[in-house]
Amino acid sequence: MKFYVCIKQVPDVDAPIQIKEGNLIQDTDRMVLNAYDASAVEEALVLTEEHGGEVEVVLVGPEKAKETIRKALAMGADKATHITTDNDVDYDSAVYAKVLATFFEDKEYDVISCGKQSQDTDAGLAGSMLAQHLDLPYATNAVGLSMEEDKLVVKRQGDAGQEIIGLPQPCLVTCSNDMNEPRIPSLKGIMQSKRKPMETIALSDMNLDEAALSAKTKVTGYMEKPEREPGQKFEGEPDELAQKVATLLDEEENVI
Amino acid sequence: MSTLLTHIAVSDGKIKRASLEVLSRMTQLAEANGHSSEAVIIDANASDHVDEVQKYGASKIYTIEDAIFKNHQNTPLLKALSKVMDEADPFVFGFGSTESTKDILGALAANTDAAVLSDVSEFELTDNGIEVTRPVMAAKILSDNKATGDNILVSVRSGSYDLNESPTEAEVVDIDFSFDESELKATLREIIGASGDKIDLTEAETIVAAGRGAKDDEGQELIEELASVLNAALGASRALTEAGIMDPSLQIGQTGKVVSPQLYIAVGISGAIQHVAGMANSKVIVAINKDPDAPIFDIADYGIVGDLYKVLPPFIEELKKIKS
Structure with a gap:
């Protein structure tokens, strides 16, 4: 079984962020493997450990994203392809999906997976775009995966409940981070990752036309979200606190 | 005059409030900018929901009714949405940001070559597109984005806009639609823990x-x-x-x-x-x-x-x- 996992390097949303002249500035510049993609890598590893096969990760991003590819290899992925871009590209989901679709054109695979969204923008679009370009059956927001002969069985968290969907291979699935706890690379894994094959392709060599690489959507600026002011904090006898807050909710806020 | 189209999502026989919030906003924008606010209902019983949708100012309501829409499945929904985009040629096509919307929004954009912005908390029209605000970085930061093009898709977080009734007498257009189950590659086997009458x-x-x-x-x-x-x-x-x-x-x-x-x-x-x-x-x-x-x-x-x-x-x- 050949598993491709599309991964992305993103800023760590837990690190402090500032906005200077409309730009996002992270003092730490801490970049990480997108948490949802990490779950996709983990699930691919679990399935191939159980059923045999190979996991290859693909990343579209600048040179410094190599460290994120190394992380996925250290977790246990077998090989990697790095499609390199300039440092400050303003690609939207549609451009990434086009680039990946072009990459996959001449590849053979059973399953392509990725995170359901990237944790910095939360857009959640590239996965289903890629499936459409490649004309693959797909499911999004998977919270569980299993294999059944030639089918990938997806448990998807939908609006009405958990949908159990059978996908004939080849197929595409986007993963929630609720399906597993991604493994922490072991020292051995980290050592091995340095010897694993990593192919580098310059995006400029992929013969994508201008239209495919020009984003139809643009970020025009950033703002701090107006912060909620902390309200009143009560400490003391539980009976009194309960009564006080219940009365405030009823009389001051009118929400009971 | 352009068309501002809203997708009306129906789940368990009930219209999702998030869809009506988007329709309320679209109707307001249509009135302010001389556009036409229209809606599309795609459901096994689509025509049952026309009266409710009329309350929020849609001047034309497309219905696509087929038993295949009883439960969410991305293949038939995508086919229906592509068809209504052909028919209505919307300048902006708005969705409530439900899990079903998240399942198809990117694919629909890829399918129709439309620009798309997902999960926005505010949106405005411009001459050639839309401007939106989206929460990013775990909703610690707001980002301003714009999209340009002839067809733009936007999904809106629930609770972003208030419901606003402005009843109209809508023209109802039933779009002919058929779906052969043999076209389904992905198969929905069952739904576990369906929410039933629990509060959404x-x-x-x-x-x-x-x-x-x-x-x-x-x-x-x-x-x-x-x-x-x-x-x-x-x-x-x-x-x-x-x-x-x-x-x-x-x-x-x-x-x-x-x-x-x-x-x-x-x-x-x-x-x-x-x-x-x-x-x-x-x-x-x-x-x-x-x-x-x-x-x-x-x-x-x-x-x-x-x-x-x-x-x-x-x-x-x-x-x-x-x-x-």
């Missing part, structure tokens, strides 16, 4: 959410009683859904549902940014936590520092008195 978290006026602090049986009983007294929907932090203590569909946060109720009561929830990303737009937030330094107190309007097992029983009694 994204539409709830009051939510009682439980975290790690309320994970044992006694804690669960207390939060259930509190929710029942307040006629509230139950929610959970990731700690409880991951541990299998509460149903995954109840998870609130960056990964789960984004909610905006009038009253949010966080019980035993510390307030990690990923959780706060899903509930910070609640009108009134009450936090009950024994740790006085829990980050949830930084955003709570009313914080009660205390043991939930001691605080909830008298709190429930007080609320019962107020309710009676």
Whole structure:
């Protein structure tokens, strides 16, 4: 079984962020493997450990994203392809999906997976775009995966409940981070990752036309979200606190 | 004059409020800019919902009715949406940001070569597109984005706009649609834990959410009683859904549902940014936590520092008195 996992390097949303002249500035510049993609890598590893096969990760991003590819290899992925871009590209989901679709054109695979969204923008679009370009059956927001002969069985968290969907291979699935706890690379894994094959392709060599690489959507600026002011904090006898807050909710806020 | 089209999502025979919020906003924008506000209902019983949709100002309502739409499946939904885009040629096509929308939005954009912006909290029209605001970086930051093009797709977070009735007599256009089940490559086998008549978290006026602090049986009983007294929907932090203590569909946060109720009561929830990303737009937030330094107190309007097992029983009694 050949598993491709599309991964992305993103800023760590837990690190402090500032906005200077409309730009996002992270003092730490801490970049990480997108948490949802990490779950996709983990699930691919679990399935191939159980059923045999190979996991290859693909990343579209600048040179410094190599460290994120190394992380996925250290977790246990077998090989990697790095499609390199300039440092400050303003690609939207549609451009990434086009680039990946072009990459996959001449590849053979059973399953392509990725995170359901990237944790910095939360857009959640590239996965289903890629499936459409490649004309693959797909499911999004998977919270569980299993294999059944030639089918990938997806448990998807939908609006009405958990949908159990059978996908004939080849197929595409986007993963929630609720399906597993991604493994922490072991020292051995980290050592091995340095010897694993990593192919580098310059995006400029992929013969994508201008239209495919020009984003139809643009970020025009950033703002701090107006912060909620902390309200009143009560400490003391539980009976009194309960009564006080219940009365405030009823009389001051009118929400009971 | 251009068309502003709204997708009306129906789940379990009920229109999703998020769709009507988008339609309300579209009708307002259409009136202000001389455009036409239109809607499309895609459901097994689409025509049953026309009267309700007319209340929110759609001047034309497309219906696509087929038994295949009884449950969400992306292939037929995509086919129907592509067809209505051909028919209506919308300048802007708006969606409530439900899980079903998230499942198809990117694919529909790829299919129709439309520009797309997802999960926005505000949107405005420009001459050649739209400008939106979206929460990013676990909703700590707002980003301004613009999209240009002839067809633009936008999905809107629930609770971003108020419902606004402006009844019209709509022209109803039934779009001929057929779907052969043999076209389905992906097959829906079953739906587990269907919510039935439970209150939908994204539409709830009051939510009682439980975290790690309320994970044992006694804690669960207390939060259930509190929710029942307040006629509230139950929610959970990731700690409880991951541990299998509460149903995954109840998870609130960056990964789960984004909610905006009038009253949010966080019980035993510390307030990690990923959780706060899903509930910070609640009108009134009450936090009950024994740790006085829990980050949830930084955003709570009313914080009660205390043991939930001691605080909830008298709190429930007080609320019962107020309710009676």
